[in-house]
Amino acid sequence: MVAPLKPGDQYSLACSGGFTTDVTQAMYDLFACGGGPVFGFGDETTPLANLDYWGSDFSGNAGILGASGTYYPSIFGPNAYFNSQFHSLYAWRSVGNANYHAMQVNLRKRMSHGVQFDFNYTYSKSIDISSDAERIGAWSGLGGQVINSWAPNSLRAVSDYDITHQFNTNWIFEMPFGRGRWIGRNSHGAAEAIIGGWQLSGLARWTTGFPVSISNGATWPTNWQLGGDATQIGPAHPHTTLRPDGTVNLFPTDLPVTDIGLGPFRHDLPGESGNRNTIRGPGFAGLDLGLSKRWKMPFGESQNLLLRWEVFNVPNLKRFDVQTITTDISSSSFGAYSGMLTNPRVMQFALRYEF
Template identity: 30%
Template sequence: LSGAVTDQVNVINPALKVPMVQSWSFGFQRELGADMAIEVRYMGNLATRAWSGSINYNETNIQENGMLQEFKLAQQNLQANLAANRGANFRYYGPGTGTSPLPITVAYFSAIPASRAGDPAVYSSSNFTNTSWVNALATQAPAPFTYAANLHSDATRRANAITAGLPGNFFLVNPDKRGGAWDLTNWGGSSYNAATVEVRRRFSKGLLVNSSYTFGKAMQYIWTSFRQMDGARGVSPYNITHAFKVNWLYELPVGKGRHFLTGSNAIVDGLLGGWAINGTGRIQSGSPFNIGNVRLIGMTRNELQSMVAVRKEPNFVYFLPQDVIDNTIKANNLSATSATGYGSLGVPSGRYIAPANNTGCVELHAGQCGGVRAMLYGPKFVRFDISAVKKIRVTERINVEFRGEFLNTFNNTNFIVGSAGNDTNSATNFSSSDFGKITAAYQDTSTTNDPGGRLVQFVLRINF
């Protein structure tokens, strides 16, 4: 620790245990004719006692100290003052004005004790008109924790509050270490369950095929707050629901030892014989992305998911319908001082994604008014890599192999919501004009030198 007030304390819980993962699987196999087999299997695992460092014993308290209730009064003050043409401020103007005293606020602003908070004359601070404070009182996305942080993050205001008679730890248990007191515990966990159907054909009559389809679900335990001790379970950001994979080898039945032209001479066999086609293919659900703690208006999560698709316009690519994009941007461009609570873009309508906090609900912890973490899946991933192989026998022990490899054969662009370089992605820029745009596609330049588009390479190999 450097001694700075912004320092954080990190501790390892003395009861910390080694995480445990239990895995299990079972399957059934059955022969399908002489050359094929089918297998159906279940796979699962359960991770318990996973390490989690998200337990903050020094989290901001706005409930027991009455701050949340005063925040709501400050909201009412702002609306009353706007209606009475007293300006965009949340001051108390006395009895009969529709406004209420704010003892905690004036203590931090001006070192005024609670006994004097009922005097309108003490509400002279310029902070009552400052947009940093006023904007937090927006009716459509109230931000009580921002309001509280503005109060206790300033050393002068903390000193004012103590002078006014409030305890130094009014908001934080340890106000001298505002970076948090983080405890590494075993409160994390996850689970995975999947069913797989696999069909295999051994190499016979020039054909080999392995294919599988997996339906799976990965879940994760999410710690939110001491005010929600049971936490919350949500879909893992690594979850892939559907995955079909296939690989094959097919030797063309032409040339010596094969069905057609089996007795051909060396020249004909050299041109037409010894060809094979092999490849791999994968079709799977798109990569998950998080839209955060939000409310869905006019639609369910499943309905929103069904809207996610690649929409190509002349200048941009989008993943949601235009009406959802436009109204979501409106719903997140807010004004604390307008009659509607929304900004110059206007009032949203129809289907849109809105902030969790609203006129009827203010959260003490994530998930009270919206979803803790709403996960959606991006556009599906489709890729086939196909090779053409030609073998020319030189002697019994030596042959020359020429390969033409067409990686991403069909040149399919696998769009991603987020960034190709991220392990996990999110789309939470709701107030931005860029919301809804797809700006990235699959590529893997750092490990496999895969640029994402079609890549053609030729290989010459001598086998002996």
């Protein structure tokens, strides 16, 4: 859209003032201006039309430093568009396509003989052209980004929230001690108060990991705002590792990232969109347990005193969230985690009187 610069010239299409030799960054800066409507207009439609047709934000800034008057590019004359990608500027749309297929297996035992449990397993695959993992992301889980609007299916891959395997189970086990049970069937008094009324319950979950895309970095191969995904040219072998410097990284060693084929990733060439969700992180695992003791009170059959001890994340497992890693292949902290899927072990006691 913007005419090529003459030697020594700079663009000044920026609301923050100053000049830049990068027209893409100048355009991005116009849309990144904070504090109110874009360019002072009350909606996006008007400034989008202005940029598309005239290449101007109508702020009165000269388009090029050193040129007399305004030097806004237009669709006619010497300042005509030369980069047609700017005819497609950022906009929200309810578009996209996705599909989900799964096999689910459930096994349930209703309470009998003091035992109850549920077990379910899901084998699934979700595919789309763009998505978010809901709890995190640039758009707070409200949507995704189509990097290349001319070829939206070029980044068709497994969804950001895709989980291949998932196991869930929960159970209640009334311990066979006390009156009417296998052990101490005829107990009463102090013996019954000690050995009777015990119950063990719990739930467990295990899943495979979320996928993640490696970012192309500060490069716009097919989109004026979004950098797209890096192109993977070799195996990366992710394995969450504690580095000697104390950081936790998705990769055991630093990965050389070059554009000459020496590493597993490279920057995109013009027109490329990269490869989406090619890396999998560690999955989730959790185990919660509860132990309770119930005493029947002598004031009535419906009155009980319940003491309960609950422990969350019993084995104190640590599972890092792959979607919080630094994905920019140009960053010195590439692969480093900043968030977790699990919480530290927590326990609590509760005393309840039922009537």
